[in-house]
Amino acid sequence: MRTDIMGVSFDDLTLGEAVATGATLARTPGLSYVVTPNPEIVNLARQSQDYQKLLNAADLVLPDGIGVVYAAKLLGTPLKGRVPGIDFASGLLGELAGSGEALYLLGGKPGVAEQAAENLKQTYPGLHICGTHDGYFQDNEAVAAQIKAAGAKVVFVCLGAPKQEWWISRHGAATGAQLMVGLGGALDVYAGTVKRAPEAWQKLGLEWCYRLLHQPSRVGRMAKLPLFLVQAAAQKGRGRT
Numbered sequence: 001m002r003t004d005i006m007g008v009s010f011d012d013l014t015l016g017e018a019v020a021t022g023a024t025l026a027r028t029p030g031l032s033y034v035v036t037p038n039p040e041i042v043n044l045a046r047q048s049q050d051y052q053k054l055l056n057a058a059d060l061v062l063p064d065g066i067g068v069v070y071a072a073k074l075l076g077t078p079l080k081g082r083v084p085g086i087d088f089a090s091g092l093l094g095e096l097a098g099s100g101e102a103l104y105l106l107g108g109k110p111g112v113a114e115q116a117a118e119n120l121k122q123t124y125p126g127l128h129i130c131g132t133h134d135g136y137f138q139d140n141e142a143v144a145a146q147i148k149a150a151g152a153k154v155v156f157v158c159l160g161a162p163k164q165e166w167w168i169s170r171h172g173a174a175t176g177a178q179l180m181v182g183l184g185g186a187l188d189v190y191a192g193t194v195k196r197a198p199e200a201w202q203k204l205g206l207e208w209c210y211r212l213l214h215q216p217s218r219v220g221r222m223a224k225l226p227l228f229l230v231q232a233a234a235q236k237g238r239g240r241t
Ligand code: UDP
Pocket: 107, 108, 109, 134, 135, 136, 158, 159, 160, 161, 163, 183, 184, 185, 186, 187, 188
């Protein structure tokens, strides 16, 4: 059962349920993938049917932003809550540290994935990181082949949206991985180059505001968020829930 929010169908799961499902997918042969759309990504999907299909075909579609949760409420189909991609990733890291399945980190500026790997190995003893690569490369086939040669079971694909979802779709199978997760700027957070909002801000649903204060260049992207909620209200008004 999924909940449609402006054309993207979200799984209605708690964080714990999402992590448990992710851990199962990581152990299951064949490629699965997880997407973590925020309002910006939902808006991108409204402009491209192919991208919308790609998101909806994911094995898990998790509501990353508080805006998605508000929109769900406005549409009369509330979700259990927000499942931020980074929290899903952290839960999964705990599972991988226990199981020993190999993880590959792809994305970010040169040096970011390596630094993230160093930090994660400290935080999650037992975590097996089998390789890293920055997100600024030309030869997609070569990178997919490197991931395969490294023996990765799980790949965190952090190339920003929509690039990361398209990369999974076009090159995921060639990596031989069983689970790929599109995680935007997560490696920047794990590397310590971008700080997450303090927990109190997160609980109040104000992570976006903290991010805006620290990365004011995002103002153009974020100005679209109120419009997203207006559009959700309009969709409800038209009875298309
Ligand atoms: N990025 C990348 N390759 C690219 C474009 C972006 O690796 O060609 C990385 C970028 O360095 C950053 C992440 O993708 O680490 C995107 O971060 P952003 O904050 O835009 O993503 P969000 O978390 O908002 O989805």
